[in-house]
Amino acid sequence: MELFGTPIETIYLTALIISGIITVLYILFGDVLEGVAEATGFLNPTLILSFITFFSASGYLFEQLTPLNSLLIIAISAIIAIILDVLLNVFVLVPLASAEESLVYTEESLKGRIGKVIISVPEDGFGEVVIESNSGNIAKPAASFDDLPIKEGSQVLVVDIKSGVLYVTPHESFDELLK
Template identity: 45%
Template structure:
């Protein structure tokens, strides 16, 4: 079968090559393009699924055309359906869960208000020290000063009251 004067196998091969090139480009500049064009990539149709569909459609179509003796029209329909099913399954069971897990480990500093930590480096009166806050994915240390102007020695349990504009945590002694 010929489409636009090209054998269908050639078009499938071009789609496969285009998909591979777009995949490599997306690896290098995907985050930049998502930021410039405000592409969230959270929906069913996103750059990853489109590129995957093009690649799978081209590769599967080429293999089916060269290996089987089916009619080209039948191959196009079977190829389109199988590629769509595979890409939707990959999207829902791999791409979306991975994107959600990436978002779960991030945090806003403002979310740390009200958390309990411990003084790591003594906080003198009207001075700065360091605190550690245990988190699900490890322990973080932050610069801190006393909210009440108290001396807080190393090992004191603290409560994060606020965070100033410079990112210094304002803490108070935590009474259990």
């Protein structure tokens, strides 16, 4: 089959190469286009590029390897591209978007967490506390909630947070109480 005087295989191959190049450019400079994805809502550039790539790759392969009619190949390629695009969206893009958000913490989420003093907290001054989390360690300035000095290496409980400073109190774990 020919389209605009060009064999359909050439059109498939050209679309595959162009979509591949645009995909690489999008990976490198995708942050610039993130506003487009947010503004349109449903027109995600990643899904559009992957659809074109899947469609052109399967169309080219079917044209080269099977004796099927070109219109049937277009229909089959479109169905394959839609299925693969949906799978990509559901199993890769949506979980990645959720994972990116889950790495972020708010100061309010630190209340009630247990940390370790890495720079001792003086009676009326500031020290530093590190809190371990799934996304890494969080080191924050700390002051004593009860205005009592807290030694380096002590376990502390975050009671309050004001202006980025953790207000902590000494904390003893259940194992330490049993000793």
